[in-house]
Amino acid sequence: MDYTPHTEEEIQAMLEKVGVETLEDLYAHLPEEILNPPIHLPDPMPEWAVLEELSRLAGENLPARKAFLGGGARFHHVPPVVQALGSRGEFLTAYTPYQPEVSQGVLQATFEYQTMMAELTGLEVSNASMYDGSTALAEGVLLVLRETGRMGVLVSQGVHPEYREVLKTYLEAVGASLGTIPLEGGRTPLVEVPEEVGAVVAQNPNFLGALEDLAPLAEAAHRAGALFVAVVDPLSLALLKPPGAYGADIAVGDGQVLGLPLGFGGPHFGFLVTKKAFVRQLPGRLVSETVDVEGKRGFILTLQAREQYIRRAKAKSNITTNAQLTALMGAMYLAALGPEGLKEVALKGVYMAHRLQELLLTLPGVEAFTPKPFFQEFALRLPKDPLEVRRALARRGFHGATPVPREYGENLALFAATELHEEEDLLAFREALKEVL
Amino acid sequence: MDYTPHTEEEIQAMLEKVGVETLEDLYAHLPEEILNPPIHLPDPMPEWAVLEELSRLAGENLPARKAFLGGGARFHHVPPVVQALGSRGEFLTAYTPYQPEVSQGVLQATFEYQTMMAELTGLEVSNASMYDGSTALAEGVLLVLRETGRMGVLVSQGVHPEYREVLKTYLEAVGASLGTIPLEGGRTPLVEVPEEVGAVVAQNPNFLGALEDLAPLAEAAHRAGALFVAVVDPLSLALLKPPGAYGADIAVGDGQVLGLPLGFGGPHFGFLVTKKAFVRQLPGRLVSETVDVEGKRGFILTLQAREQYIRRAKAKSNITTNAQLTALMGAMYLAALGPEGLKEVALKGVYMAHRLQELLLTLPGVEAFTPKPFFQEFALRLPKDPLEVRRALARRGFHGATPVPREYGENLALFAATELHEEEDLLAFREALKEVL
Amino acid sequence: MNYPLIYERSRKGRRGLRLVKAVPKAEDLIPKGFLREAPPRLPEVDELTLVRHYTGLSRRQVGVDTTFYPLGSCTMKYNPKLHEEAARLFAHLHPYQDPATVQGALRLMWELGEYLKALTGMEAITLEPAAGAHGELTGILIIRAYHEDRGEGRTRRVVLVPDSAHGSNPATASMAGYQVKEVPSGPDGEVDLEALKRELSPYVAAIMLTNPNTLGLFERRILEISRLAKEAGVQLYYDGANLNAIVGWARPGDMGFDVVHLNLHKTFTVPHGGGGPGSGPVGVKAHLAPYLPVPTVERGAEGFYLSFDRPKSIGRVRSFHGNFLALVRAWAYIRTLGLPGLKKAAALSVLNARYLKELLKERGYRVPYDGPTMHEFVAQPPQGFRALDIAKGLLELGFHPPTVYFPLIVKEALMVEPTETESKETLEAFAEAMGELLAKPKEWLENAPYTTPVRRLDELRANKTPKLTYFDEA
Amino acid sequence: MNYPLIYERSRKGRRGLRLVKAVPKAEDLIPKGFLREAPPRLPEVDELTLVRHYTGLSRRQVGVDTTFYPLGSCTMKYNPKLHEEAARLFAHLHPYQDPATVQGALRLMWELGEYLKALTGMEAITLEPAAGAHGELTGILIIRAYHEDRGEGRTRRVVLVPDSAHGSNPATASMAGYQVKEVPSGPDGEVDLEALKRELSPYVAAIMLTNPNTLGLFERRILEISRLAKEAGVQLYYDGANLNAIVGWARPGDMGFDVVHLNLHKTFTVPHGGGGPGSGPVGVKAHLAPYLPVPTVERGAEGFYLSFDRPKSIGRVRSFHGNFLALVRAWAYIRTLGLPGLKKAAALSVLNARYLKELLKERGYRVPYDGPTMHEFVAQPPQGFRALDIAKGLLELGFHPPTVYFPLIVKEALMVEPTETESKETLEAFAEAMGELLAKPKEWLENAPYTTPVRRLDELRANKTPKLTYFDEA
Structure with a gap:
């Protein structure tokens, strides 16, 4: 499958018209030393097999639908x-x-x-x-x-x-x-x-x-x-x-x-x-x-x-x-939501982020770092290496605690909440974080 | 969210034009006894929550991508x-x-x-x-x-x-x-x-x-x-x-x-x-x-x-x-494949189905039922209730053994193979069936 | 220039999708006697040509996504894109999977059934029928089985339908082996109660009604009709095509109907798809539940399951379990709107229709049954204008026309159903265009449209010498 | 009639998507001083209006899916629909997830890197750049870092580009702080080797070449060029815009290039999307690997990971990890075709271009550099015709025109690249149309197109008094 429409007869007719005999001839003027290099690629596959392999690769990921990760990209609804x-x-x-x-x-x-x-x-x-x-x-x-x-x-x-x-x-x-x-x-x-x-x-x-x-x-x-x-x-x-x-x-x-x-x-x-x-x-x-x-x-x-x-x-x-x-x-997204809809999405995330901070600050060893008011994410100081925390959370099916570079301080991690979070999501996340800290 | 474009002002203007005061008035001529019945439906949800709930429901299913189920519907590639x-x-x-x-x-x-x-x-x-x-x-x-x-x-x-x-x-x-x-x-x-x-x-x-x-x-x-x-x-x-x-x-x-x-x-x-x-x-x-x-x-x-x-x-x-x-x-599918492409899909399934039968007949107690030649599915007589076999297979992540109604005989089940199956899929399925029989 | 047929784009030996790498030989697998001698003449195109062909065709097509489409009794409302994504989540389930592996799908069906029962006031339901007319047939067969079970099958041989009914009602009654009798409409456009009384007898099996009816009028005497029907042992059938007007506000069950079919592709936003597929669930009162088709979705101790345990069932009406992916869309719609949303949608569908009716009357259109119309109304152009020409003129002005020449009891009928998802200014623009048409020269109207992909087509020729395939010599 | 702007469809207070049920109050959360005084003037439309607006706009737009689109150096080939489904499988991964939870995505990136290295003959790669020009900048910065690391940063201040080069080449060199010098093309359309020799000096940092070049000609003396460059300590940069002609048949690495950027949205079927997003990976020889931007994808004992361990790196060129979803599409393309498919595709892209060149010459078009052209060629209309008018005339006949007025060394240039996914009869129909245009009255040509959504636009007005937003007073 190569998406080309040519039949064998058409290729022959076209080759004749352009005055060469084979497709290889189209490359005859290239330096011989560089022509037809040995290249190793996997064999071609029908499209269902490509999809199957991609699904396998996709299956090796844990999609993060209700994640609490921040850092310049957040989980929002994709309409x-x-x-x-x-x-x-x-x-x-x-x-x-x-x-x-x-x-x-x-x-x-x-x-x-x-x-x-x-x-x-x-x-x-x-x-x-x-x-x-x-x-x-x-x-x-x-x-x-x-x-x-x-x-x-x-x-x-x-x-x-x-x-x-x-x-x-x-x-x-x-x-x-x-x-x-x-x-x-x-x-x-x-x-x-x-x-x-x-x-x-x-x-x-x-x-x-x-x-x-x-x-x-x-x-x-x-x-x-x-x-x-x-x-x-x-x-x-x-x-x-x-x-x-x-x-x-x-x-x-x-x-x-x-x-x-x-x-x-x-x-x-x-x-x-x-x-x-x-x-x-x-x-x-x-x-x-x-x-x-x-x-x-x-x-x-x-x-x-x-x-x-x-x-x-x-x-x-x-x-x-x-x-x-x-x-x-x-x-299109902006037009779909309009000024009111967009404001609502912004507000809900702000509210949930503040609520999340409040909940996470009840955990022992967790300290506030980002001053209030913040938007939809905030940094906390954790009692542990955020890389470890992120991994331990992932093992429990949660995505959270984006590690913050050292230049900002030790053991800092970002947490975000958006319009996709409800109180019960925050509570479940707090439980998970509690377990891993 | 109800997909209606009307603003409150527009509704008022329109009501005025048609000569009633409220939306309820549009139903005023219906018999009172039947108006506004008590109806219990779940609360409305934003679309992300609807998708979330549907994903949850979808997650309660085990999709059957490489299934061996037959009976008038089969797994084929959906281009x-x-x-x-x-x-x-x-x-x-x-x-x-x-x-x-x-x-x-x-x-x-x-x-x-x-x-x-x-x-x-x-x-x-x-x-x-x-x-x-x-x-x-x-x-x-x-x-x-x-x-x-x-x-x-x-x-x-x-x-x-x-x-x-x-x-x-x-x-x-x-x-x-x-x-x-x-x-x-x-x-x-x-x-x-x-x-x-x-x-x-x-x-x-x-x-x-x-x-x-x-x-x-x-x-x-x-x-x-x-x-x-x-x-x-x-x-x-x-x-x-x-x-x-x-x-x-x-x-x-x-x-x-x-x-x-x-x-x-x-x-x-x-x-x-x-x-x-x-x-x-x-x-x-x-x-x-x-x-x-x-x-x-x-x-x-x-x-x-x-x-x-x-x-x-x-x-x-x-x-x-x-x-x-x-x-x-x-x-569109027929045009996408053309006569040759369609024939290839048909042939591959026929080949794989016959190969599958051959493989499954090596299992003890499994008997041929459908005479050869068949198309892409065939019935076998199993040594057990096909309903049980189907469930046991599903527990192992395989879908196969469509139960055949009793009118055709006892303990019969249909098995299918299509262009989506390769030899290794058949072998894996045989192993699974062997385990559950 | 003619838009090419896919066959005209075909080239011998050209290949599109290739799904098989190593192709086995047919002769090794199947004796020659079973094989076809010549391959079917299917198009031979590459994938890009395929894409251009169908993309181009879609650009020669209008839909709700492109155009206001106020077809009466068709409820051409917006089909949320959310629902297409929702349906994809369930694409790969086989109807014969172990029920333990499809609990989510079965739960969705069961829940949808509960919602639809709640909305119609019915006590049992089947989601099996694939379309409205299929639901009608199912419903009428249920009624028939009921009468037969009571020993009245031989006597009750007549189904009554109003003269304003959808064509599918009498056609369904015929398919179910019934004789059809029309009941005239009264001067107010509602069923003529006296005429109905005259027809009611031990020979009548059912009355099929649409409420609001095709004139957009709610049958205000419905409780009396249902009382009379009950007294006469006659089952009352509700054609759900027009449910959009009242959903949430009033229920067929409370009106005394015994059977209801729903068009999920009308009221519940399943896209029409150019004419299908749809879905036509049928709800019934308890006394008819024993006759529902199998299977039904039930909830048991071990989860949800398909039940075939219904000894008096009319049998199967379709293979497998109905148009499941349509059910997913309807479920999503109901869960998105909830009761308040559904009621608001219904009320605004009525308000839109009433508003548009006023605008059209101002522009010279007549409304012969001008009662308290609901989600649709039937207008007529002024004397001397043909509904057909109005329709074709609208095409030129960028609108899809209303249903024309239906219901049959109104001459030159224009049956308009704007639905609730259309905006005030769309209605106004449409009314403006309708007014503009009346000011056009007669010749302009009779020859419209002008700039559509094709102009008026020779229907007579198609009927006299139909050419039904590319290879057909006509 | 003007097609309405979304702002003209807007109505105060109208609502589309509502994603939040209970809306908190802003004032309770954020001090007033931070809040904006007036809401942004965004359109206020319902969802159906949104759908109609953008569906209608798409119907005023052509693409490869609708039309032959032979833009030279743009490689407007078919974009398989498979790839859109493929990309959806990876839609919901956050760039900062724990690497253990994105092993599939990282493996895909790593594998794609290996494939691209194999196809270009390069030894290390970054997938970070977001487009071709972004890749160019990355590549030139790598070269710069290399020279600086060797202490030649201050002397090597010149980048040589042929006069037929893409505009992005000199623009990139400027952005990287280099002085740009043009090398003239010889009479055969290839780089003038003597002129190049004259320019080579210890002050030169790099030569940027496209091979085949924008005339569609393969630089046959490339091995000599690369030898000369090497001797002069000059790095050779390969602009991958035209790789489609030779992919699988010859590799920039084997030609002696030190750096290569690829346009995944050209050779590897990522859709152009009306101008982006694309993806521009950069491959380098081993001696340049230390300077690659971070992060790169590496394979370790515990799986795949993002490596930041590259002390001499030029730094970051983009946030996160590149246009990952574009990488998924390119991966799918390469795995579908494999090497035989890629070579066939390349050869047929050349055959298509050669064939079309012959057809155009027969119809009176001139080809000034008529050597053994490859995937594209540059034609001129006969004396007295303007390339612009030919382009506009083609629009009227239903074709997208070739690139016009480029490369600059050919007057009234028509740069034609048909790609391998176009059929023989499409090329013939296009040539037919090109011929037809030469027979049209001059006036017809100068005023074409006629039936497109808009006709020739006033570009001068847009330049002199640009109106750049709806609220702009111009």
Whole structure:
């Protein structure tokens, strides 16, 4: 099974037309030394056997439907309606909409996505998506460096450690320097912003789940001529003050919490939203409304001079493939829930997370670490190595206690609760945790 | 969550327009005694909780992916491509195509289905589908009685016992009589067909899996002025002589083996195929090619004067909803495999079933019952009650040994193998059966 | 340009799905005499061609997912995508598995039966019938078995149906061997009680009613009808096609009905699938329980099981255990809405229909039986317009038309059922379009539609020289 | 009529999905200062409206599932539906689960890594990058780290790319802080070897090549190029966008490449999704393995695990473990085809392109670099025709056009890649259409398309006064 339609007769007729005798002849001009290398792959299988083998592999995993794991990805409901619409063949198998006349589906849906992300963040312009939250952050900071012409970046320790690592990789590439603002009491303190710093970055809710008032830091950044980049949880923005309202020039984040399957970490999507003033520095695709020759409304890729396939070495980024489909599914999720529905989902998780903390703090040796109020996750100090705790919980069929890197302190672990948890789930989890501590 | 779009304001505005004050008022003219009865239902749940509860229920089942169960439904591969195409929203949520201008999708696909079923059976006219194999048989026999004006039916014991039960129910309703031809040596013997008999019915492969040469019986039926109805396995027809070639006037059967999920028994689809001569007696929907006002080819429901919504009490059947979507998925399956692919699937199962019989006959106390050659299932006589054997196998994670009704003999069970089985599966099953016998 | 048939896309020797690696030889397994001489002429296409073909066909098709679809008595409401995922959870169960390995499936069936009994006021139920008409046949056979059991089988040979009934009612009665007699509707569109009284006799086996009826009117004298029926020893049959109007608000059982069939693909959101598969459970009062078809799902000490222990049963009506995956969807729907949700849905289906009726009347449509209609109503275009042309004109304007020419007692009938899942502005847009059509030139209307995948088709030709397969010479 | 925006379908107070029964109050949980003052203006729609909106949008969109889509260098091949079902099996795994509970997922990643190494001739691999360009950046950073580690980081500041390269190549080099220098193509369309020699120096860090290149030509002097690179201490980078032409037949590793990125969404059938998500694994030779990003998947005594033990690593390039669900699809593809299937697919992708090239030449199209092209080729319309008009004309005839105006070294370029999953008659129909366009009146061409959901759009207006959100005043 190779999905090719050719019959033997057709292959013969086509070979004749192109003037060669065999399929091998099509490769005759390649250097002989490299042709037909020995390659060892498993034998082909019919599709039912592939599915069977995959089911076997899937069976070696313990899916974590009602998990209490946090750390930048959480268990939320994945609405079947979004999955069904997002897997329509036309959305799934289209390319980047370079021919707008036959791509209004993707283009209009992207325009709507851009609108929703701008609304959530309180900013003006969203691109069509980035790979994930971490690369959205890196690209957002690079945008700032281009805009400010500075090469210094100051990032709060409250930003997801993996995001900071990715940022570091990207910044080293362009020779920019990266400083860190250590958390104090689980929150980002107000610091002086040195002159060489172009971008100040903080996360809200931060990696430990705590809500932060970032307005003073944004103001400090602006006073120093820098721009402020906020890393945000899009679900939280149903409830929380949007970054645009506390002075962020750029908001970035990851869309997984908007109803996307966790998929062991991806694909989700990253978003990057900013002010109109910076639009010409924006990496990635952008869709604009326009009209056709008959005056009918239509949508089209715009400001393409920023992009690699036009601008090449002078492009704002090398990004081409992004996370279009998962971003559209995020938009479908937002539309499916609406402002009220989204707020309810946010609130329920906040409530359950606080309740969970309360319950877990009754266990001996467990101490609070993340200050209140937090969003849907929080860190606790455990009396044991969190790696061991996580494993012992898994043996009991529970997933919880995401180990927190040592830089934040010893024996810390993240716990999350969402709209999928009810009181009895929390109680059962507490019992399990009690047993393993 | 009730899937209604109305806001409170809209409801008020609409109530005003229709001249009542509350929703309750819409029921004010119903007799008071019956209004608002006490009804106890579980509380509403959000959809994630519904899915959770369903997953719990699904978890109480042991799905039978590589099962060896037979009896008119078997485990075959359910191709994802067919599932994906069949679940396109337009196919899923359309009604009966009474408005052909906007229903060419369903209509053309049905026309193609009709063609494929006619080809498989070697007959001329297929209706658009019946509920399942058993009701297709019942309706096929009723067609014959209308056509012949006789009230007697002779059915081979080789016909699936549940189909015969359904036939009995339908025949009693119209006061027709039903006689049975007992199997001899696992096959239908040639018998005299009495004059009052309008329909003679046999199944090939029969309920025990054995292949039958039904030409002599069909001839005997015709000699007596009766018509011959064949119950067939559509997958087998990739390989076997079609009923049209051995004298069947009508072929009926169940489509599950054409790549449909078992779904604990349904929905599958039934098919009913006959000769053009009998088309005006055919129950159910029929699609014909025609042209539109511009001469463009199109498809439309035809000969509707046969149907209940036109003919009412004089209709050929009361059928209206049929199994349109599952029938279309059967046609998709046939098109996905093509004649060669279907033949390969049929052959592999035949091969594996014979190999399975060979292996199981090595077990002490196990005796052959179905004569060779058979198709993809066969009966064995076990040294124990098949109900117990089936349960003991299930405890070991195997599904096999469909109990055969006593009328065929004591301690008989059906075993099946299909394209999904390989030698190692058969060996593992033999070991399990050995342990439980 | 004609959209190609899959046969026209076929190429000799082309292969799609290959499920078998090493193919055994037929001759080694099966004697030649059993084998077919020529392979069946099935399409030979690759997988991409298959996908393009059916994707393209689906794009030539409308459904509730694309279009407002107000077919009267069909209840074209939204089919939640949740239910498709729900059904997938149960895809791989064999009907003959050991019952111990399908306890979840059996429990679901048992629970659904309890819910449906509660909602209809019935005392026993079968989930076996595969569709509404199949349920009707089952129900009427149960009634027949009851009369026979009481020794009245030979005398009670007539089934009464109102002249506004669905065609399946008389067709069912015929299939069950009954003579059908029509009862006229009164001037208010409800059953003419006096006429009914005249027909009631020891020769009558059953009355089949839809309530609300096909005019959308609730039979207000239903308690009297059921009292009269009971006195005459006549069983009262409830056609559940229109249950959506009253579900949760009133129960056929409380109205005095003895038998009810439900269309899970109408009231309970199982998708119509272009005409099926559906599901048609039948609920009965206790006195009819002995006659239910087998098997039924029962709860015992060791769990749930399929019971065949029903000596007076009418027998089997279908193989296996009914359209189980349809039952899963109905279960999910009921559990999602609960009683409050079901009642709200019903009431809004009525409100939507009433509202739309007002809008259409404002635009010049007539409503001959303009009583307190419920989930549907029957309108007529103004004098001089044909229902058919209105329907075809609607297609051009992007709407699916209502049911036309039914019920038969209304000329040029347009039977409109908007359902509760449609929004106020959709109803308004539809009414707007209906109004617009009346202002179109006659010729425009008679030739509509124009931009659909095909235009008006030659039905006569299809009837006179039907071409029923690709290879048919017509 | 404009297709409505979801915002235009929105109604104040309307509700879709409700996931929470009892809603806690915000004020009880979070101090007011943290709360937003006004809710975000998100659409307020019911579920049916949502379904109709996006179903309708999808019907205004073409994809491989609907249409021949011969975009050069994009490899728009069939995306098996099997893979969607495969991905669903792994939907609910959290990236931070205990590794003991994700052994199946880790094994799949490890196995895929082994397959890709075998197919590219590489010795170590990362599955982390989320797309081709992301893989490019990763690969170039690895090269940079390597040079820096050897103390040549400060001198080697130039990356060479051919003038026919994908735009992402120079853009990537820039992002990695390199200066980009273009190497001209020779008259045969391959890299000008003499020009390349002139550019090679101790200041060069890497050469980025696509092979076959964007003209569809295999760089026949690749072994000499790689020898020269090696001698000059320059790392050779392979852009995998065009791997589909040679997969199984020849390996970048054997050609002397040091780094390879793969586009799983091209060669390995991950659907493009309207522009992503994809996946861009990067394979390297052993000397570059120390610099791979973390984490990598390793096999140990206790099973599979994520390894962070790579002290010279360039660091992380993405959160979590890459686009895992894309990896599942690629794994399924490779296991379905095996080596024979992959080689056949590659060869037929070449045959299809060669065949189509002949057909287009017969119809008057020119092929400026008409060498032994492989999976794609670059054509030009006859004098006087614009590639853009040909593209728009194709839309009217029901085809998706090829890539236009790329590569930049060919004027009015039409870059055609049919892929192996297209049938002979599809290629013929496409060529027929291409021929037909040349016979159309100039005016017809310049105004095409006519019957698409929208016609030619005002791009200038979008650029000058972009309107980027519904609420944007433009």
